[in-house]
Amino acid sequence: MTDQPEAIQEPIIDQLRARFADAILAQQQTKDNIPTLWCRPERIGELLRYAKTGVAQPFRQLYDLTAIDERWRTHRDGQPAADFTVVYHLLSHERNADLRIKVPLTGEFPRLPTATGIWSAANWYEREVWDMFGITFDGHPGLRRILLPATWQGHPLRKEHPARATEMGPFQLPEEKQIREEDALRLNPQEWGLDAKGGNTDLMLLNLGPQHPGTHGVFRIALLLDGEEIVQTVPEIGFHHRGAEKMAERQTWHTYIPYTDRIDYLGGVMNNLPYVLAVEKLAGITVPDRAKVIRVMLVELFRIASHLVWYGTFVQDVGAMSPVFYMFNDRERIFDIITAITGGRMHPSWFRIGGVAQDLPQGWEKLVEDFLRPMPEHLQSYNKAMMENSILKARTQGIGRMSLDEAIDWGVTGPNLRACGLEWDWRKKRPYSGYEQFEFEIPTAQCGDCYDRSLVRIEEIRQSLRIIEQCWKNMPAGPYKADHPLTTPPRKERTLKDIETLINHFLGVTWGPVLPPGEVSVGIEATKGNTSYYLISDGGIHSYRTRIRTPSFAHLQQLPELCRGLMVPDLLAIIGNLDYVMADVDR
Template sequence: MLDTVDIQRQLTERFGENTLIPQITADGTPTFWVGRDRVLDVLKYLRQDSAPAYRMLYDLTAIDERPRQFRNGQPASDFTVVYHLLSLSPVAEIRIKVALSESDLHTPSATGIWPNANWYEREVWDMFGVTFDGHPNLRRILMPPTWKGHPLRKDHAARATEFEPLHLDPKRQDIEEDALQFKPEDWGMQRESEDNEFMFLNMGPNHPSVHGVFRIALQLDGEEIVGAVPDIGYHHRGAEKMAERQSWHTYIPYTDRIDYLGGVMNELPYVMNVEKVLGIEVPERVKVARVMLSEFFRITSHLMFFGTYVQDIGAMSPIFWMFSDRQKAYDVIEAITGFRMHPAFFRIGGLSMDLPKGWDRLVKEFLDWFPPRLAEYKKAMARNSMLVERSKHIGAYSQDEAIDWGITGPGLRATGFDFDLRRDRPYSGYENFEFEVPTGANGDCLDRLDVRIEEMFQSCRIIEQCMKNMPEGPYKANHPLATPPTKERTMHDIETLIAHFLTVSWGPVVPAMESSTMIEATKGLNSYYSISDKNTMSYRTRIRTPSFAHLQQIPLISQGGLVADLVAIIGSIDFVMADVDR
């Protein structure tokens, strides 16, 4: 991780000592408070001129600080805007914070520095009510246009029972339907040009090709796409709000349902983040088992992508074959964890239980079965002349465009950018495994497909190494704050029994802190940014998901293409709407 002193020295030399207020965080990420009058200057410098250059706006969120008690000497703030920047080479992170008072919730927009700031700022306005001056179209993005209030404020209701019963009378229904009408002028679109009239087409939110409840309003000149407006929020369930009323332990099952095809991959950054703060070092057996199961879910997720993408292009049979292979993988996952898609198997400090007897035999049977079939799929389908024609040079973007829009994972590697967090900043013991990082060249639909196919082969390599080198030892850390705790002494005395009961039901009391942990998930970089106020539950949990960033650049790569091309583009992005809306 980058030395905080070094980047602080650079910023101080450029902007002066009075510009920055450093903050110590549990994860060691350099964190600085900057006044809103200088924040854009600091962000521009960090993006272009600092060493390293933080070229990617990785995340942008906010915190309602008003009822928070333990702020560890931080500047006075009612609401805080947090910019999370990322350098990919070398891998380095930095946070910039801006303090705002409740009576003046304004700060300048960063859309002139990073195009992907658009959606992030809209989300912060939607959830917290912070106005970004200069934003091109600051409006709700996750909540309905008619929603009252800002849901991630601490004074906003958290449960349905706290609201008045819903009455959808004809008048209100008309109001809601009118609010959902797409008005091109609101998005800077013209209804006609000098020589023709444009057609506007709603693609979704209920259409198989949009892969979930997702809408794109298209501006068409015949079959050609002139403009596009992605519309999300139909799947929003308030996962970040839920974290504020669940214990650190009981929130784990909620994480499974973010990227609901990623399974334990969602749990990993969350539990690793809490373990980092609590100082829990998990046993080697836990690390290897986590890697093995994460790679199983990478395979099942990529198989879903492969099958549905080929189906979007026009072939029907492959998706049934790939679903059969996914079931083979889920059989192994279920035998080990007890569940298939949402196992909630990882725990703070380890696993929910040890690997069962015979797990290695099941893994070996899958490894004998799957790679030959994947090789056949690649030959028969990924090189099908129609699929290649529909995919090559379609939906292409460059490396610089990918970084500007916050694209990570296979979507970034498809441009030829050789970056994989598992190798470049290893976690959970990934440094002990041999695997290659597949890359593309053109950043188009075909490259995004090929990269994911090759990643499945590499996942099989990693799983085989896990199977052959699984360490002996405990499946849980012997730490007083591991959850659930060990049970050996629970029947020895009443104090130990009570402590066990409280740790299971309430979870550990996490010290006042801020920390985030990032992993290479199935679709790109995923992280949990957690804030504790010295309690048994989170004060603020921010979930940074890759799918949210990836959908935002659809207008860029679809303009000038055909509607049929957009179907291929959407499929090649490989997103999950729960991963977008949370």
């Protein structure tokens, strides 16, 4: 989501302004140049529906929906008065443009009409906002807690909610509390909208997870079964919630980087990228070419690593036990390179504001070359063993099928969206970090079923290999860190020459960099889809609000639609195929 061309921005703003003159309160200038309009809460449904269906080249995807607690914010120049703001981030693939609609709300626990009737994807997002901020969405079909346990007191992303254990008093677990908490975990079919006595046959209620070998992490699904046929599915998430967004409000801009690594824990530095890109945009830092290419190379290595884990575990879910070992071996070869460059494996936290932590070590070329050479042949043999296997085809073709319209409606991004036939990759459409200089293709497929999604991901591994090869051949010389006062850790060469630089360095290292106030949202094509970081700086050393939009969250929400009428093994094949990580879902 880099700067958008000015030409396509104006019409939508003009159109909305013309039609909703009385509803639009203000237009806000943000650092990311996404057109941002403030709309009255009463007219929001109408405006959203118009943006989705009324305009030419409509904004068909609800990319993100979140909120901001505005009560403690000091820099709000030109923004309408509000205690809370609900933010709708819309995306139009036809325009290749974003639209941000903000709704100012006043009061301690404000209310707003739901958008679930407009986008299916709004369901979980609104539940999350309710869970985190206590904002009620009128007309929502099941406004329950989503990430936090049902017994939780308070709404954590509100500013008054404590962020540290030291603010909360010692933790205690008396027996009656333990019993209460355990009771809350009991499956309550009525509350979840499951009716085991439907129709003529008695249905079986099956609790799958949160500890189950097939769910890829702590994820719980309540299934209503007729024999082995799935009648209804209710996913429950939140077991992996760490409060990453809340933590961002107490860590400095710099010290938050390691937390991002663990959002999609298979993506490693892929998670650093949107965060540092967003911070750099807020700070106005231009990153040198060498740092850009180092970033691209590491990120693509992690894309391959993540796709290999997906490949292995997916075919294992379909029952093939061997491939996962071959793929983990290949992944281990990637980690050899990562270890040589960064010293870490899965979570190197290697990117810094303004560059990367260190220059590439001597001899990295050899390591990368040794990895690149055998890979195409390996992929070929995996293909032969698995993708051409008739049992695997029978298990995946036509299973978990989504149409392009459904995918857009549910907020699906990344390989899952491309498997529905839309050629949509931010590395091509909105190049960031120098992707415009690389030659690669965007693989797509047509059916949108499990098999096609697999084909797309496997082809992406090949394309990533191409990108890495280009990085390896054309690594530019030069600094690996930007020469900018907000680069962290700052450059040290001139600190002993003049006092200003020394003070800047001292503050940057001890305190952390102070970023100018502003709002920015940067998204990238991450391993599983589009990840974006929406940062709000209030002119301090930490962010005022950090919103992490992850692809897994949206993908998992669609699960009940994908497996309706199929059988239990199909559900597991779809789960394995969607490629999500629970840490990425729950944050």
